[in-house]
Amino acid sequence: MSKKFTEYSQLNLSDVNKEVLKKWDENDVFSRSMTEREGCPSFVFYEGPPSANGMPGIHHVMARTIKDTFCRFKTMKGYQVKRKAGWDTHGLPVELGVEKALGITKEDIGKTISVAEYNKHCRTDVMKFTKEWTDLTHKMGYWVDLENPYITYDNRYIETLWWLLQQLYQKGLLYKGYTIQPYSPAAGTGLSSHELNQPGCYRDVKDTTVVGQFKMKNPKPEMAQWGTPYFIAWTTTPWTLPSNTALCVGPKIDYVTVQTYNGYTGEKITVVLAKPLLYAHFNKKAEELALEDYKPGDKLIPFKVVGEYKGTDLVGMEYEQLIPWVKPVEVSEDGSWKEASQKAFRVIPGDYVTTEDGTGIVHIAPTFGADDANVARAAGIPSLFMINKKGEARPMVDLTGKFYLLEELDEAFVKECVNVEAYKEYEGAWVKNAYDPQFTVDGKYDEKAAQAAESLDIVICMMLKQGNQAFKIEKHTHNYPHCWRTDKPVLYYPLDSWFIRSTAAKERMIELNKTINWKPESTGSGRFGKWLENLNDWNLSRSRYWGTPLPIWRSEDGEEICIGSVQELYDEIEKAVAAGFMSENPYKKLGFVPGEYTKENYEKIDLHRPYVDDIVLVSESGKPMKRETDLIDVWFDSGAMPYAQLHYPFENKEIVDNRSYYPADFIAEGVDQTRGWFFTLHAIATMVFDSVAYKNVISNGLVLDKNGNKMSKRLGNAVDPFETIEKFGSDPLRWYMITNSSPWDNLKFDKEGVDEVRRKFFGTLYNTYSFFALYANVDGFCYAEEDVPMDQRPEIDRWILSLLNTLIKDVDACYNDYEPTKAARMITDFVNDNLSNWYVRLNRKRFWGSAMSTDKLSAYQTLYTCLETVAKLMAPVAPFYADRLYTDLIAVTGRDSVVSVHLAKFPVADESMINKELEARMQMAQDVTSMVLALRRKVNIKVRQPLQCIMIPVVDAEQKRHIEAVKDLIMSEVNVKEVKFEEGASGILVKKVKCDFKKLGPKFGKQMKAVAAAVAEMSQEAIAELEKTGKYAFTLDGGEAVVEAADVEIFSEDIPGWLVANEGTLTVALEVTVTEELKREGIARELVNRIQNIRKSSGFEITDKINITLSKNSNTDDAVNEYNNYICNQVLANSLVLVDNVEGGTELEFDDFKLNINVTKL
Secondary structure: OOOOOOOOOOOOHHHHHHHHHHHHHHHOHHHHHHHOOOOOOEOOEOOOOOOOOOOOOHHHHHHHHHHHHHHHHHHHOOOEOOOEEEEOOOOHHHHHHHHHHHOOOHHHEOOOEOHHHHHHHHHHHOOOOHHHHHHHHHHOOOOOEEEEEEEOOOHHHHHHHHHHHHHHHHOOOEEEEEEEEEEEOOOOEEOOHHHHOOOOOEEEEEEEEEEEEEEEOOOOHHHOOOOEEEEEEEEOOHHHHHHOOEEEEOOOOEEEEEEEEOOOOOOEEEEEEEHHHHHHHOOHHHOOOOHHHOOOOOOOOOOEEEEEEEHHHHOOOEEOOOOOOEOOEEEOOOOOEEEOHHHOOEEEEOOOOOOOOOOOEEEEOHHHOHHHHHHHHHHOOOOOOEEEOOOOEEOOEOOOOEEOOHHHEOHHHHHHHEOHHHHOOOOOOEOOHHHOHHHEEOOEEOHHHHHHOOOHHHHHHHHHHHOOOEEEEEEEEEEEEEOOOOOOEOEEEEEEEEEEOHHHHHHHHHHHHOOOEEEOHHHHHHHHHHHHHOOOOEEOEEOOOOOOEOOEEEOOOOOEEEOOOHHHHHHHHHHHHHHOOOOOOHHHHOOOOOOOOOHHHHOOOOOOOOOHHHOEEEOOOOOEEEEOOOEEOHHHHHHOHHHHOOOOOOOOHHHHHOOOOOOEOEEEEEHHHOOOHHHHHHHHHHHHHOOOOEOEEEEEOOEEEOOOOEOOOOOOOOOOHHHHHHHHOHHHHHHHHHHHOOOOOOEEEOHHHHHHHHHHHHHHHHHHHHHHHHHHHHHOOOOOOOOOOHHHOOHHHHHHHHHHHHHHHHHHHHHHOOOHHHHHHHHHHHHHHHHHHHHHHHHHHHHHOOOOOHHHHHHHHHHHHHHHHHHHHHOOOOHHHHHHHHHHHHHHHOOOOOOOHHHOOOOOOOHHHOOHHHHHHHHHHHHHHHHHHHHHHHOOOOOOOOEEEEEEEOOOHHHHHHHHHOHHHHHHHHOEEEEEEEOOOOOOOOEEEEEOHHHHHHHHHHHHHHHHHHHHOOOHHHHHHHHHHOEEEEEEOOEEEEEEHHHEEEEEOOOOOEEEEEEOOEEEEEEOOOOHHHHHHHHHHHHHHHHHHHHHHOOOOOOOOEEEEEEOOOOOHHHHHHOHHHHHHHHOEEEEEEEOOOOOOEEEEOOOOEEEEEEEEO
16 A cells, blocks of 8 residues: 555546556456446446447437446445447448448349348448447446447347237237338338437428319309319329329318419419418409409409308319329229229318318328328228239339339230320329439439429429419428438338337326436426327338348238247248248258257347248148248337347346346437337337336437537538547546536537536646645655544534535435436536635645644545545546546555445445534635625736725624624635624615516516516615515505515615625625725735745745845835735745845836846745
């Protein structure tokens, strides 16, 4: 054990980072943090798996700091905290990255590249940046087990997923449905509603919209008296108009028939639209104009209402197909089809129709909207399907986002249902420019070029305009969903998909969510809670290649089996071999042994495509069953990690079932996971285990640049976490991120802020330790003596120890309540304001004495205790410097034998040391001092210049008692001769009150004017009562009005020769008149300061004696003569002599004169 505290020449936190990391690695500290807690209560933490196919960013440091903070805290509190790392290895991010790298699209897979080869690339690519992730994790001090991570492509992980899906299947919660659902042509797959609700997916887009004119077949008489009669309907997606098969009206909505002209062609027309929207489409100024007076080109188009109806009066009316390219068909269950135009193109009812916008008549394209499909089905309206060469019914748009080519369609269908001459001009047209490959070059989408180019919407609108079928064409900004991974717009598309019936568990999910401690609470009840209230069934299917295969095999007759384990699949293959559907069992051939759960055994097989697709099973009736080709939503992979990371239930069954490793006590991820990982964890836990998956969750905000913009390489504002850690070290970065704002608020990241934390907090703590180590080494202090009893310690020691124990209590409570920002800010304030700026500064002289008195020992023990405790309190957030500080301290004192602070026990507050009265008194001293020093700065009077008096009008006896107790300390700190108290309202200070109208306005309403007048006229006695009791009652004409102190601002007016400051109920007046006597003393103090600086710059030892020669000057001579002995005593001078001329001295510059001085060592 060393007997000397380590002293350092400078603080380099980057070096500290590296040195402490080396020590942790050499001593296996992370592993010991778990093994040494074996048998202790467990604190369960789940790591949300990142994907290593991209580089980590500065936001990952934020997320991981939050997670690491609480795991370290709980370890120090005596819990065993296992932290298993994970890698998210499936899904769109991986596949799209591989496609970009290989220069292919989804359409190429299985053609120019085999599925096996493609998936091999995915398996490699997804771990491409593992080294960088591991490196960042290590350097930033995030303790998580990277040597034994769970990996979502691992066959054992997939087996648990299959087991979970089988549980859902057996509960009737897994089903297949043909529905309209969000589909991403750019990604080539359907999306779930939670993917569609990721932050930023819904965006405002400006599209070309059209109000189309649908020509009536059988108009009512009043509709046929003026030009051609039309229904008019608005759409923001003109490309869907060729698929229109119905118009929908609200049964209870009022509609009108209007005679007018088409604004583009000037032709006479009669139109029907909703009455509430009449003036949205017709200028009210034209209402009185005669129809006959209109001339084409007139700005005001006359109109005349000639009929009024309810929506039900219009139901059943027919119209001509707007764009007759393709006739609708009906498709039977056996796949046969027949043309069905006679059943289409009718007005149908729909309760969802509104008059918020549009015309109150909705264009129905059943193949491109869920609501459209529902109302059409209910009314017997056929959909407009194409029949492809395989005989499959498909919408007019294919899965890549373009109109089908004629050559891809069934010949009989084309012959009977397609107007080839009209359609061939548009075949292959991309319905949105975003899908057109010409706007994606080298894997990069040129959004500006796509938006600038003419779109299919514009082409169709121009076609309608020329054919007198467009009533109005205009640009319209609306909110439209985009794919979370490609940033391109989605389509709503009819697809066969497997769904999880999550709506069946909605109420239970809501109920269980209320038991979770969300930070912030508003996310749990708002963003997450509201999401649950509006829950849809979970679209599980993904039409992709690299992911977890759906473990369902089906026969053509609909017989099916859901496989829940590799053992079960193995056994079913054996049956299929016996039935002749499989020539051999591939797993048996590969040497796989069911029930043997080793990594080596499971690596013999591959549960991914295409291998699992080659397996044919046999149904109970003896029919072949092929696997449903879908993969499952990658969010199911991550949502299943509490079980799959343990290979549950095949291994570790007991620790989940007995709830020792489930649910998680704590998780944390970004706000984007609210409807992602947080949701899927909660959904699976509720539906399979009737449990929450986590008890406490922090939903952390975004890390933005210093101007509040999202970081990106494209904008050039991204911050490299490796460079930042190398420059500053991890501790200032972590401390800055935690203290700057609450984890759930967005952080505006600024490197200058990190540097400020390094200087102000770590620099202050380092200087405090350095001061302690310097004098402790001189005096040989090593805490070998018994503790000085508290009653023998001076008040200032008892104060800082009281404050320290209060800090322990408060920080512990904040960490326990998942409030790291509050905890770290408390530690910062304690170190900067109380320990360094107050305790050490006021007690320096106690460490300078030669003998080790009880008072000096008390000072050493007190300061040591503060440093040792602060090291432990800060350790969860700043693990490196806390470890260095703690081990430097205990290496000498032997007060702890741990190799790292992170293996130490978290401090426990000693209630007997907490003295709130003492804390309040010292706080009063600090507050008064701070206010007086601010007043000095206001008039540029240095602290070394004594002033005569401060005056304090006390509010109550308690305030006076507190100030009286620290009066001498205040006088010393602010350099005044006396403190005077003013009691009651008769003093010379005049106070006034000003209303806070934002607070009082809502409270008093119409009375506000009278209240404001009464407040302005308050007497000094009334103001004193308001300050004392916190409220004051006025009697007004309207009755009593009670004003609270929090609703007003109380301030004092400056008086001649004085400056006044107010803070809450505390008011301080400083007399700023400097008399000649005070001025002389001030000059003497200033000279002491200048001479001390000369001693220091000359390299004199603190014990060296000196002689001083000073040039005469009328500004200073009187002060030097009067305070000669004082100056000599302060600077260890044997003599101070005034002379006419100083040879070879140092020039001292004052505000309006200069002196020469010579300081010589004896």
